[in-house]
Amino acid sequence: MDTAIADNINVIQNRIHAACLKAGRNPEAVKLLLATKTVEAERIKLALQQGYTLIAENKIQEVKEKYDALQEVPHESHFIGHLQTNKIKELLRYNITCIQSLDRWELAEKLHQRLFFEHKTIDAFIQVNTSQEDSKFGIAPEQAIELVKRVAALDTIRIKGLMTIGLFSAEAEKVRACFRILKQLQQQIAALHIPGVQMNELSMGMSGDLEVAIEEGATIVRVGTAVFGKRPYPDSYYWNEKQH
């Protein structure tokens, strides 16, 4: 048995709690999402059994491989990876409730067409490239509002918030600047009161920077390594498929 997962989740819960107290926020206002890329279904189930039932994958292939095994334990699945338009149809087979990585009009348009055809709706976060690095997906901050307005007109896609990866840096202040960009965008968009658009969720912060993200207003932190251990592939494999 892998008791490390339960222990790791406790450590993360304590970190979330401490960060909320420090920031004067209610710990209940921050959800832990488990980023499960490369993790086997059996190990994911151990985490689900601890009561942490919000999980997300980056690749459809992994969603598909683990889908049947995970049905035994109730949970909710989001998608946080780069989504190619030719994979939309497949993704919609697996009961994903939210696409956190909606980052371009072409994707929204194709997603809408397919959802409309299937008489379905889906939640989405707009992914913003707050670190402005070419290696990260996401729409540029200055184009995000325009994208939100256009997607808002598609009645199959319900925008619930924003997501970012941010900069990987040991310098907390540089990381913080990325999260602030996302928070500011959230406030600007909320102030526009665009019909059909909700801006309650801010998905930011990972294993290494969740405290900073919580201080800057994260409502969902996405944690992989700190719960499941190091992954066999570098993250570039997931974040920029163009390199492969």
Ligand SMILES: *Cc1c(COP(=O)(O)O)cnc(C)c1O
């Ligand atoms: C892998 C991943 C995470 C989790 O990163 P860790 O550093 O392992 O906690 C969060 N968000 C996205 C989009 C990811 O791909």
